Structures are given as C-alpha cells and as structure tokens.
Amino acid sequence: MFPSEIEPSMPEPDHCFANLRGVRWRVNLGVLPFQASSIDDLRKATAESRRRYASLRRRLLIDPHLSKDLRNSPDLSIDNPLSQNPDSTWGRFFRNAELEKTLDQDLSRLYPEHWRYFQAPGCQGMLRRILLLWCLKHPEYGYRQGMHELLAPLLYVLHVDVERLSEVRKHYEDHFTDKFDGLSFEERDVTYNFDFKKLLEGFADDEEVGGIHGSSKKIVSLDELDPEIKSIVMLSDAYGAEGELGIVLSDKFMEHDAYCMFDALMSGSNGCVSMAGFFAYSPASGSHTGLPPVLEACTAFYNLLSFVDSSLHSHLVELGVEPQYFGLRWLRVLFGREFLLQDLLVVWDEIFSADNTARRDEDNNSFMIFDSPRGALISGMAVAMILCLRSSLLATENAASCLQRLLNLPEKIDVRKVIEKAKSLQALALDEDVRASALSVNNVFDQSVSPAIPARTNSFPSGSTSPKSPLIITPQSYWEEKWRVLTAEEEKQSPSAPPPKKKASWFKVKRLFRAESEPAHSGKTESKGGLASVARNLLEDFNKQVVSEPEEVVAVNNEDSSVANRVDVVNNEDSEEANREEVVNNEDGSVQETDEANREDAVNNEDGAVEETEERNVDFASAGEESITAVEETSSDVFSDPNSPLRHSNSIENDSDSSTGSILFANEKVEDQETSAVDSPLPVSSQPSIEFPVVQSNDEENTTDLDKSVAVSKERNKPFPGKFQWFWKFGRNLTGEETRSNGVESSKSDLVSSSESHSSPQASSSSSKGESDQNMMNTLKNLGNSMLEHIQVMESVFQQERGQVQAGLVENISKANLVEKGQVTATTALKELRKISNLLLEM
C-alpha cells in the first residue's frame, strides 16, 4: 500500500507533498494513508498515530514516584530502589536511565556540522525519548548505534516542514485574516461542534491529559476557521477533523510524528526491507541464506555488482574486501554517513518513494532485499556508490586502502548521478534472471568459506574440484550463451532489430557504466569505431594507433573486418571474435567445451614461457615495489597451473562481460608509454586476465603522479577491448610483445624485458613442438605474422611518438628525456622481436 509514485488523481496532496518532504515521507513510509480521499483522512491518520505514540509514551516512560501514587499497595520487597527484580518499576527505571545514558553518548555526537539544530536541548530530548521508546517497544532489537542517525534526518525533515509552514504563514498573514472575517458564524459553529465531539471521543479511550487537552480547549476559545485552500495551510489547519491533534504539520507533535516515521522505517511497514532487521543478528524468518538480514543484503549487492562490473567485483573479492566491511555502515544508516545531510535527504526521497511491498513468490530463492523495489534500490545505491569509486578502487592494492576509499566517499559525488545509476541498477536487480541466479550464488555461498563469492566466478568450485571437469552452473552458462547470441546479433550489423528485452537492460547497464567511466569523451571514442579494419591509417596518431593495435591484430588473424560502430559493441564483438578464433583453432565439442578446452590447450602451450616471464615479473616486483609482490606471486602460481579453474572463469568472464580487464590493461600500457613511469617493471603484462587490477593500480599511481584524470586514460584505452582475449589466445606472443612495449618506455627494465621477450617465444616454441599438430603450426604461423605486423606497428608508433613529443604533448614533455632513453632500448627490443618472428616463421 505504499505506491512508488503519487497518482495524478490526487492533485491536492500531490501538490503539497512535492514541497513538504516530511509529509511525503510519512505517506511513503506508510504513516499516513496514501489513498486518502480528503485532507481529513490524513488528519485522522495523523491524529491516530499521535495518539498511539502518546499512549506508548505514557506506558513506557517510567517515573517511580508517580507510579507509587497510583498503586495502593506496592510490594515493597519488589518495588524498592535496590530491588534486584528487573520487572520492578525501579528496575525498569534504572534500565531506562542506563539506556538513556547510552543514547546521550551517541546523541551528543550527532551531526556536529548541524549542531545548531541537533544539539539543541529540545531536539536532543525528542531524539532521546523517541529512541528510548522505540527500544523499549522493541526489546528484541534494543538500541544499536546508528539508529539515532536514522532518526535524526526524519526529525529534521519534519522540522524543515514546520519552518516552511511558518514562513508561508508569515507571508500570507494578511491574506488569512481577511478571509477569516468573511466567514459566516454558523458555518464555523457547525464544524466546530462536530470536530470537537470527535476529538473528545478520541480522547475518551486513552484519557489523555495535559498538553493535548489544553490545546483542544484553545480551539474553542480561538473560534476561527481557516478556509485557506492551499494544501500547506490545510495541513496546518487546527480546526479540521481531529482538531489540533490532526494538524498534519505541527510543531507540537513533531516528536510523535518522528516516532511514527521512525517506527515505520524500522519495521518496514510489513514490507521486506526493515531497517530494524539490519540491526539484528539473527537471520530473518523468510531468509534463504540463513544470514542476518544485513549480511544477506551485503551479499546481495555484491552479487549485483558482480553482474554489473565483474572485474571490479573480482578485484574486491581478491583483495578480501567483503561487502559487510563497509556495507554494514552503509546499510544500517541508509547511507547516512556517506552523504551530507542535504544530499542524504534526496537519497532518502528516492528510497522511500520506492515501493517496499514484497512481491515474493513462495518458491523464490533470491535475496530478500531484491524482493521489493525499495530493497532493490538500496542495493542499487550501494552498487552505484561502489561504481563511483571504481577507478580508485581498482587502483588499490590492499584491502585496507580499498576500505578506506569505500568508507570515505569523496564529498563531491554527484548524488543525482548516483541515484540515477542506482535506479537503473534497481531495474536490473528486480530482473528475474538476476534474482534467479542469486540462487546459485546462495548455494555457492553456503558451501564456501568466504561470503563474497561472486556470481560470475561461481564456475570455479569452492573447493578443489577436478580441473578436467569445469563446473559450469546453469546461470553462468546461461549468461554466457546469452552473450554469445547477443554479440552474434550485433555482428550481423542489424542495428534496426531491437535486441531482446533483457539484453537491452543489460546493455543499458553496460552503457551506463561506460558513460560513467569515460565522461565527456564520447566524441573521441565514437570515432574509433571505424578504426577497426584499417590499421595502417590509424598509426598516424599516437592515441589512435594504440587504439587500433588490437583490432588490427584481430583483423589480421581473423579476416573479419566487420566491426560494429557502437563503442560498447566493439568490445563484445572483439571478444566474440576472439572466441571464434579459438573455435576455429580447436574444432571439437560444444561451444562451451571448446572454449574451455581451447584455453587449456593454449595455456599448456604457453605455460613454460609464461611461467618464465612470470618469474621475471615477480623478480621485478620484489625489486621494485614490495606491496604488489605478494599478489603477483599468487597470481603467478595460479597462472603456472594450467588447469586452474579460476583462470577459466576469469577468461570467460572477460569474454562475455565488459572488456574492463582489457581496458585496464591497455590503460596500463598507455600510461607506461606516456609517462615512462619508474615502476614500469610492475605492469605484469603476462597475466592480463588475472592480474589486471594490480596493473591498473600501478598505472593509477602513475596517473595520480601526473595529475591526470583517470577518465582521460580510460578514454584512450577504451578501444582496446579485443586485446584481452587476444592476449589470451596468443599468450606467448603477447607476452613478448607486451613486455617489450613496457620495456620500450621504461628506463630500468628495458634490457630484462627484451631478453624476456626473447626467451618467452623460444620456450613456447619448444613446448609447441611437443604438441606438433597441424593446428598448432597454423597458429604459430599466424603468430609470426601478427608479430611482424606488430613490430611494424610499434616502430611507426615510436616515430609518431617522437614527433608528438617534439610537438609538445603536455604529458610527454616532462618525461621527454626518459622517453627518449626508453626508445633506444625499445628499438633493440624490436630487433629481438623481429628475430623471434623470423624464427617462428621458419617453423
């Protein structure tokens, strides 16, 4: 009963709620009825909720002195100040006092930047009473830190509404009085009698005394009627239904209203997202995961993240950043600590306006939080916030710094953008497929140690399953298949044909994500679509050259020059091409199996070389930067094991998903070339699929050094999508090439890298000899060809680059010396490469 939007059939409340956030929230949270036919309904509901609070307050706030008066024969052995009985009046009193002390500790530190309002004694008192009452009412939850931060904005919103009301009052004061005079006395009288009777009836039940009665008397004495049509005044009308108690905007009953809102928010109004659940330690009743709701929610939004941005997700998982580390804080206070109060209100506007009713079917096994639009939006928010930090998160190399970034969001974050993204993510979260696939995640989750196992990587078993049987769970292969179909469709160059609905949503997300990662550079990227087939032409410009390089390779190998114009399609297509290439090489089994097997073969072939280069890289790393070493070593371990399922899943992930990995990788390369960074040995070029986050982190450092925005580098790197797959396929070849390209600009490691590039092909060739089958020979020939091509490309690059340096590219000028130095060594490396390729061709 809490629809997400206000229907147009209710122009009156719609109008006022637009301006009055407090009222709108109350409606959205279910305190006020949504389908109120008149203002009177609102008033009645308001009065009712306030009465409930008043009676609760009377019942639960204990004053032992007053209670003594009421009782005739108190059992003194129980009811004395030193009583050990927790149920005695005094026992409860002391417990309340203790709770209040705890509350005060938190409340006194609440919103120090808004201390003028929140630290005022009146506000503190209200907050304390509300929290105290809520905790007493819900002893199963009790008070937990963070609840006060959920409550404070609610109270603040009410306060703002009331202030606005008084403003309006002041403004229209003369207007009001005029209208009062024009009214007939009889009309007023009738209304009064009616209302007041009702008011008394309402009070008859709970015998409210004190303030409310006093105010009701005031109504009689004042004897005037407010006829203002404006809803804001209607809501503040003291003389409508329920009298003063029914004033929707009331200074006096702010505490009552805030409590009702807080209660509704905490309980979730029977919806599936209840904030109170986020503070509980026991799993919710309907939970399938057997986790406390907040942990389940954390897992849910990580799951969502894995769908949207698997590379970032796997990076976080690799670092061991579990979602609850920051998710607890985010979710428990509904992002209250991440945004400034003004922004937070906007965020909450959206969250509250989302419907919270569960649309749960009994056999649904997804996360509970995905069951309602509100829950989905909350998880969408979380993912959107993570995505905001995407680049800086990928740059981190350990969990601590990662968490530090997650827990200290930059203040300049554009809330509206985040919300917009969250909304599209919400749509995705509500998508049945994601929900369905959550089931498998849950299963994996239950078995595994870490709760952060992503959906994408659930193809690798949590334990140690036989590598020969790559365990592919249905949803994963499902997505895989979907991508295959999708990319194939795109390749057919049928832009007019609308893609299936779900794919469309996927694309939306992807594009959204894209747009985020390279804002304001769309013009440049768009032009790159056409670069695919014509490699030579593109070498004229350095950027363009870098862009075209992989695509050219793909074209050479594949002879498939049809490349879609859409930028994000390019990625998919490239990956598809890579896949196809593999299929061509190994024509056995189903698509999936081929994919897997092919990879394994390729890995086997490359193994020796790769391992060697890996070791070298590790050496470099230990010599250079110590922090990365560990990661690298682990990755090299993984890498050297050809049967590691992890790799498969990763590669699949990269094939089918966004090309972020390759982006990063390319990014690294570009950065290296541009900046000739000191830590060039680090780029670990030979482990693209697994280690791209690390790579990214290196070049992120470079980026920060250069004061360059990440977006720029991203934009440049973006058109590298196919490179990744290409790396995979011709791992050895690429290893050589890539290391060379690193060495080109690096002042330190050039010799080593050249030797590396020299050694790796030999190793691989020897290993491939062992295989000695026709396919391999063909492949090797292809490799040689492509290598030659690359060498030519690189040479022209260097020429170009030199020219650019002289022309005065801003980034390059400062590093010109280093670049020059690097180029000398690069040329030697090129020679080596040429030798290798010749050797290969002979084979």
Add this chain to the structure above:
Amino acid sequence: MVLVLALGDLHVPHRAADLPPKFKSMLVPGKIQHIICTGNLCIKEIHDYLKTICPDLHIVRGEFDEDARYPDTKTLTIGQFKLGLCHGHQVIPWGDLDSLAMLQRQLDVDILVTGHTHQFTAYKHEGGVVINPGSATGAYSSINQDVNPSFVLMDIDGLRVVVYVYELIDGEVKVDKIDFKKASTSTSAP
C-alpha cells in the same frame, strides 16, 4: 531524583566480619548518588568498599574509627533538603529523641542521621526527620545484644523524601518505607 544511602556502625572487623551478602548484592554501583555514613566503620577497607558503591561519600567519626580525620558532625544539602550527620555517641542520652532534636536544631537541618544505638529508628519531628539507620552489619552494641542488620535509603525528590528501610530479619531482607514531605523550603527549623 537522588538516592542517598545512609548506613553506619559496621564495626568491621571487631564485631562483624563484613556486610551481609544479601546487602552487598543489593548495593550495586550506579544507582546511588550519595552515601552518608554515621561512623564506626571501623577500618579503611570498609571506607574503600563504600567508595566503590558511590564515590560521593560523607562520613562522621565514631568512637571506634581509626581514621581521625573524620569530622564529628557534618551537614550537606541534597536537593532542597539539608542533611545533618553525626555518629550519636556524643548525644546523651543515646538515641534520645529530644536530645537529637536539639542537635537537629543546632545543625539547622531537615534530616538528621545518627547511629550508635544499632537500632533502626525514624521520627518525624518538628518538621524534620530524625533517622537512625541501625547497624549495617548487625554488630552488637553496648545497649543491644541482638541486632538485625539494617540500613536506610533515602529517595529525595523535590520537596519529598521517601525513606526505604532495609532490614535483614531471619535471612530475609524486609523493606519498609516512610514518606516525608517538606512543607516548604523555608521551614527547616523554628
């Protein structure tokens, strides 16, 4: 609302080993704001123990107290009540209401708390109260051989004080209470 614990005549270790366990379990920190003690603790350990219940501790000197720094009488104001404290061995005859009333007027207090007799008494007298919390350990006295351990807790709230009397009779804590309202702030003593 202030809770004031009044006790005295513990005579540890000479006449009693310690407070009764039941009392000890009731006297927990955090509830009581002030302790007034009529003396005869007699050793520092008891003083320290009382400090753990509540740091605001007021003690007058009994004839057996080791610590000679305790004053003979002490007055303090809690809320709107003025409290007087004296061990009582100086007031002769011991425990006599008229003599105590004299002391009450002398000190100009609303509530006079004395000890020494090891017998709980509470009188409303001349617009004030005279209280003897008895012996908290049930130590014998020269007057009384058979003494029930007892102490007094005063709940002072505005112009009203409720005196709770805790007495250990046959191993059971018996609680009684006495209400006392002050007429107004000015009527402390004639």
